[in-house]
Amino acid sequence: MEKSVNYGDHDDLNLEATELRLGLPGISSSSDIGYEKQSSSASTVVVVRNNKRASPEGIMTQESSTKSNSSVSDARNVGPDSHHQPLAKAQVVGWPPIRSFRRNSFQQKKTDQGDGAGMYVKVSMDGAPYLRKVDLKVYKSYPELLTALENMFKFTIGEYSEREGYNGSEYAPTYEDKDGDWMLVGDVPWDMFIFSCKRLRIMKGSEARGLGCL
């Protein structure tokens, strides 16, 4: 049984319709490819896509700057003729198509260097000229970690209580978790903490007291 594809009024193989051009008919080939002008960006992008195995003219246009919240326009710059560059995957929104919590668990895998290798995170202290690094795997509990930090930066942290945070000094140990939020050290179980902690920051002064007064 023959299957014919119907385009409505047009004959198939209307090659002119797919001919390479730098602009769509009716739209001026404006060279304004700024951020706001969606219409002219359309013309340049179409050309790039059609150029996969065609002549090189017009392939490397400025399409990457035309798309506003671009998924990836440079993705289409590929063909056996052109230099095949591996795509920077991090730039593509929503690619690869996996749910966000799967993405997050890979960030975690990268933090966890395996059983022997240690889990180093940066520690910053407000007012200190440079940062330090600690290996969270070396410690078995919060008191151990906090003592080590106190020694490292020569300061004292107060008493921890669930109600008031760290009372008794002008310092509060905080950490950045996987979601990018700044959390007070000590609220969650130790095991959960070392897996979600990306970096530490010892807050000082009014900012620290603010946290404790919440």
Next chain:
Amino acid sequence: MNYFPDEVLEHVFDFVASHRDRNAVSLVCRLWHRVERLSRQRVFVGNCYALSPEILIARFPGLKSLTLKGKPHFADFNLVPHDWGGYVQPWIEALSNSRIGLEELRLKRMVVSDESLELLSRSFANFKSLVLVSCEGFTTVGLAAIAANCRFLRELDLQENEIDDHSGHWLSCFPDSCTSLISLNFALPLETLQNILMRAPQLVDLGTGSYIHDPDSETYNKLKHTILKCKSIRNLSGFLEVAPRCLPAIYPICLNLTSLNLSYAAGIHGSELVKLIRRCAKLQRLWILDCIGDKGLEVVASTCKELQELRVFPSDVLGVGHAAVTENGLVAISAGCPKLHSLLYFCQQMTNAALIVVAKNCPNFIRFRLCILEPTKPDPVTMQPLDDGFGAIVQSCKHLRRLSLSGLLTDRVFLYIGMYAEQLEMLSVAFAGDSDKGMLYVLNGCKKLRKLEIRDCPYGDKALLTDVGKYETMRSLWMSSCEVTLGGCKTLAKEMPRLNVEIINEHDQMEIGSEEQRVEKMYLYRTLVGPRKDAPEFVWTL
């Protein structure tokens, strides 16, 4: 047609189970329509905005089980802004105000608040089953209400949801003996795991959660001990944070497992996975990470002869590390697992030759979703597009209902799809095609197409507007980062009043009135109830 009394018709219809068949039955004549609707107990609503709760309740007063889907599929990949919609609250409110005796609720991609869960738990005395897939908006507070108030709960399945609080305290809200509970699928913290296993020894499905670090710990031993008692477990998932040394705890139940989900267990090496899988000869469903490698997949192929569904997820999303799985793993699977019908495969590369072999080995594919991690990557051996490979798949797999494409693709692959994929219902396309022709081949050729989702392809207004009637035969169309313009979408909306044509104007880029500007995200769907009233500011219904 009224040769039989209604009761006889109803009895006959009892044997018609699938909702599609029942929909067909209801179209025969008014009598059949009435008998069918009064006797239907299970209803499937693929798009919650296609109708209203009132319409549902009026038509199916005998409703016991409802399936509802909300957001478009690409919402799973962060392409849909947060407050887009898909709220279940109006549905639960309407149902609880009616006489409907709801027993089962299955939601996918919907926003479910704690308030909704509490209302649900109090409204239906016989409520038995709650399934939430890829939902958000609730916490363990809502779950506690379900555990405490639903006395006859048999199934609680929480897959792939965004839940903020992972603590297990709410689980103590289950009664002391849940003899009715046979399925508990979510991440259970270890401390509560054995608690639940003690209370519900007949569990068939079990999801495990967090930390199992230390094989010498007492909790680990208790777990081992408890699992030995659970002969009934067939379906196991979880292992969010498990040290490989602790995997032997589940060896005793491996032989009976029919479903295993290790896709969250980023810490387990391929060799450990393989040791585990060698013991699971009865597996029908396997979800795994690509660190199992091609060699590991060969072991799967030789061990799991009953395998029907395989999903291989990427473990190295950003990096350019060594190739985890390639076409070789897939070929091995296709050769070793004759019953395979559903596949989701993330890989570094694919060749036409491999796809042709896979197509020949597995003509029974229903779902074939291939994701080559690098967009527009060609066949690395021949540097050709993958048109022929996918063409072989659609030509050989005559029952194919779902297809996802990737890699370098021209219009030709869509020509093949239009020609051969006669049963295709859902197609996902990204970074593919050369011209409008591609989309037109598909719209023209795939008569059973229900869902089409496209991103980053060169399809414009001509493709969109050539066959507008087609969209009323489909559930929905998603197009993002394509070439459709505001003017084109407006034209479509005007010609087809029974479609909602929604534009997502996320970063306020759209200027009202400028017709030629490109539309970044468009989602259209057929509906009986017109533009939705809960659309946020950034969603324009044209």
